[in-house]
Amino acid sequence: MTYKRPSFRVLCSLVLVAFTVACSTSEKVQTSDPQASALSSNEGNGINMSHEAQINELISKMTLEEKVNMIHGVSSFTSGGVPRLGIPEMVMSDGPHGVRPEHGRDWALDNAGNDSSTYLPTGVGLAATWNPELGYAFGEVLGSEAKARGKDIILGPGVNIMRTPLNGRNFEYLSEDPYLTSRMAVGYIKGVQSQGVAACVKHYAANNQEIKRAKVNVEMSERALRELYLPAFKAAITEGGALSIMGAYNKFRGQYCTHNQYLINDILKGEWGFKGLVVSDWGAVMNTMEAINNGTDIEMGTDLLQMPNINYNKFLLGDTVITLVKSGQVKEALIDEKVRRILRVMSHTNMIGAKRTPGALSTKAHQETARRIAEEAIVLLKNDGNLLPLQKTGVKSIAVIGANATRKQAMGGGSSQVLPPYEVTPLQGIQKLAGAGVNVTFAPGFEVTRAEKANQALIDEAVKAAKSADRVIFVGGWTHGYTDAWNGGAYDAEGADKPSLKMPFAQDQLLTAVLKANPNTVVVLIGGGPIDMSQWIGQTKAVVQAWYPGMEGGTALAKVLFGETNPSGKLPVSFPKRLQDSPAHALGQYPGDKDTVNVEYKEDIFVGYRYFDTYKVEPLFSFGHGLSYTTxxxxxxxxxxxxxxxxxxxxxxxxxxxxxxxxxxxxxxxxxxxxxxxxxxxxxxxxxxxxxxxxxxxxxxxxxxxxxxxxxxxxxxxxxxxxxxxxxxxxxxxxxxxxxxxx
Missing domain, CATH: 2.60.40.10 (Immunoglobulins)
Structure with a gap:
């Protein structure tokens, strides 16, 4: 059953009428979407402050209980509303690269015919385009589809810096470099909010690993914080005008990020003048008084083990807050400030009074955007002897080898799952573009299973196919591989970091055998970041990095392989020769001290290419690298x-x-x-x-x-x-x- 927002017709206060008039009369700046008008103001970093009087008067009409109901979750993805004043629940949705298919009030699939969304390339792929205009187009698709599915806030983009290549969520993030991350994030945010939907930049801050993410205490220099780990968040707020921001799970200098005095009160709301709302990551609030005093505006979270019998009033920002205010231990003005920030976002996304323009769901135009981004994201890492592009006239047979050639990736990765109406796999894209004149065969070569052992029968089958083909396209690399994400053993997934940089499922053994059988093998890598290629990089002529390329990824990949599209992607992250060469592992600390769970960023500002270039360590492929079919x-x-x-x-x-x-x-x-x-x-x-x-x-x-x-x-x-x-x-x-x- 599809969740429907409470009726806007119940406007029981003249205050709300005045508020509605104020909203409508202020919307004079026209953009591609009329709902972008209220979002176009830079007052208060994207917040148009002209509605403050109406908001304050509306708050004065609320009871304490109604206020507190608005500052915590009342279902898996909604925070509370005030029906008698026409204030709806605020609906949030995961989906940094596509609107997640959840119902809206719980984690179940919608199953009402509107749960299929456009599956865009993941964040690292977007960054690999180095094209901020595509960042805006990416955001427009997300905003439009979120609106079509009744969402008010899209929980993205993720802008955490790629400190270690093992981080399980690097595929969602943008880059190791704060400047590139900032430029792509600003475009993304403006695109989302042009559709009248709020973007929620995450995870603030220093959430650079998934292992022990709710326990680690990050220690770093102030210089590293300012030069590397904050610039993208600052740009998201001060340039992108992001209306909301999500607090991270980890601690920073001894205090949890979601209610960290220095990060939120001093920097975010103080130095940067942020007037929007701070949302906790799900279950990230750990202390009621710190959350009240240190800037947490909405506490979200769901205990999956207790569903559906969850008493949301028992959240840390629930009934306890009512008791604290009534006993005089907490000033009600602190609660008013949180509600005020929520109402500002509601005002700017036309949640109250004004009528939203309709969104659109997985249209042909949106799918075309997904394909364009995928094409510009693909990086040609190596092309000795101009093995690529493949020539249909000279190639009569192609063996496609690797389980990733047929594996659909959209529903992997954790909270960024997307349910698209279709997903073009690499094999499908190659078969379609090669045409009837080229014989395309397929051999999986490996299995995506918990066991890491090689399947010799599959390897033998793949070698046989390779020997009989003019060209081989090996499609391997990482997979979201939900083998057991929450307890380790997953690859490119929330809740777990990679165990190493070695390709899983004995792919090195498989690829070595395939290259020996046919040197004219093109290696296509799926995944959210670098892998250790030391065992076979010297034997292969061509390597293509395809990331997780979205629902049109197979089409985009085939067009690049056959030369219909000239690759233009560039690496947004350095590829080390081996894990030990990465600065977090060579100089820093990871995954943290076993006793105190402290993680010291001893590499300081020398992350990614800053380290490789300064310390004269040769990467496998450098930051910004990407070849072309021209010069x-x-x-x-x-x-x-x-x-x-x-x-x-x-x-x-x-x-x-x-x-x-x-x-x-x-x-x-x-x-x-x-x-x-x-x-x-x-x-x-x-x-x-x-x-x-x-x-x-x-x-x-x-x-x-x-x-x-x-x-x-x-x-x-x-x-x-x-x-x-x-x-x-x-x-x-x-x-x-x-x-x-x-x-």
């Missing part, structure tokens, strides 16, 4: 200083035979500093689409903050005078042009 030339780099900012001009030319896109990455290097700084840091980028022989001049501006570092002694950002190198490259390791400026 690009860089020339005429010009720098124009404008105060403490620098305007950069650069000409880019397609010097190859086919149309393609290049991501020009701009890095800044401080030649001399009073503190240790990374070798270089990404501070701007631009994706340029060029026809063969075409040239374009791009202009990028490096603002003052591109040259600053966080000074812990001064408790602020500092630009030290001196020389800075401006490095333009195709990756962090492939620098094509450079200049120098003195500030």
């Amino acid at each position: 690009f030339g860089y020339s005429d780099l010009k720098l124009n200083r404008q105060g403490d900012a620098v305007q950069v001009q650069l000409q880019v030319k397609n010097t190859g035979p086919v149309a393609g896109a290049e991501v020009v990455q701009l890095y800044v290097k401080d030649e001399q500093s009073s503190v240790k700084r990374p070798e270089k840091e990404l501070k701007a980028f631009s994706k340029v689409f060029l026809k063969p022989g075409e040239s374009k001049t791009i202009t990028l501006t490096l603002a003052k903050d591109a040259f600053q570092f966080y000074d812990e002694a001064k408790k602020g950002w500092v630009l030290e005078p001196g020389k800075f190198q401006i490095l333009a490259g195709s990756s962090s390791k492939d620098i094509r042009a450079r200049g120098e400026v003195t500030l």
Whole structure:
């Protein structure tokens, strides 16, 4: 049975009438969706504060019990409303890459015909496009479909930095780099909220591992916090105008993040001026008084073992709060502030009074967006001898090998499950595009099971298929593989980290045998991040990173393999040669001290390429790396200083035979500093689409903050005078042009 929102017709107060009029008369700025109008204001970081008087008057009409009912969950995915005042429950939904198929009040599938949503590529795939315009398109699809399914808040995007490649939720996140993460997140958030649905950026903050996530206490320097782990959250709020933010499970410097005085009161609501609402991760509230005093606005959570007999009034922000207020231990004004923030979000998403425009669910246009993102997300990692693209005219037989070629991934991964109306697998995409003239065979080669042992019969079958084919496409890598996610043993799933970087299910043994049987093997990797390729990378000619490419992933992959689409994806995360080369494992601490469950970020600011470049550790594939079927030339780099900012001009030319896109990455290097700084840091980028022989001049501006570092002694950002190198490259390791400026 589909949950229906309480009727808006019950408007029992003149206050609400005034509130409704205020909402409607303020909506004058038109965008692609009329509901975006209230969201377009930057007052209060995305919150239009002109409704405050009406909100305050509405609060004055509420009883204490009604207020408290609004600050905690009343079902699995809703917080409480006030029916007599026409205030509905607020409906939240997981779905950072597609609206989750839950009913709305519980975890069960909707089963009412409206639970099928567009399955978009996961977050790391979106970031691999390096195309903020696609971030906006991605968000538009999510917002529209959330609205169509009666959701008010979409719980995404996830912007936690990829500190360790083992993190089970890296596939949901965007990058190891705060600048790239910020740019993609801002587009995503604006796209969602253009549809009149609130985005909820998560998980604030330092939620960089799934193992022990509810126990670990993260310790890091203030500089690491400011330079790496906060910038994307700040951009989401101050630039993206995110209306809500989710507190993380872990502790930060001894206090749980969801009610952390420093993170929420001092930084989020203080320094950044955030006027929206803070939602706890499910079950992340651990202390009533801290939650009351330290900025938690809504406590969410569900004990699956107690369903359906859960007494939501017994939440930590439930009946206890009523008792504390009535006894004088807590000021009611603190509860009013939480309700005020909730009503602000309701106002801006047209939940009260105003009528929402309809959304759309899994339309052809949305599916087309999913395909475009998947195509731009695919990264060509290696292509020796131009094995790719495959030529239909010269290839008569293709053996597709690997269980991931037929495995559907949409319902894996935990809270980001999506139920699409269809999902094109890699095998289906290849079969369709290859056409009748090419004989395509399939051999699974491995089984996705709890057992990690090789299946020799399947390997023998795969080797036989490889020997008899002109070309082999091996489709392997990670899988959401829900073998036992909550107790370990899962890959790319919430609640568990990967046990190692080795491909599961004995795929290394399988792939080594296949490569020996047929050297013309293209390796396609599915998954949320790097794997250890040391056993076979030297024997393979071509490697393609496809991530989790969404419902049109098979189509997108086939178009890249056969050259109908020129790959333009770039890695948003460094691929180490081995796990020990990753900074969290080489310098830092993971998964945490066994006795205190402290995790010390001893690698400090040297995460990802910042570590590899500075400490001269060679990665397998560098941050920003991605090949093309064409080539690009860089020339005429010009720098124009404008105060403490620098305007950069650069000409880019397609010097190859086919149309393609290049991501020009701009890095800044401080030649001399009073503190240790990374070798270089990404501070701007631009994706340029060029026809063969075409040239374009791009202009990028490096603002003052591109040259600053966080000074812990001064408790602020500092630009030290001196020389800075401006490095333009195709990756962090492939620098094509450079200049120098003195500030």
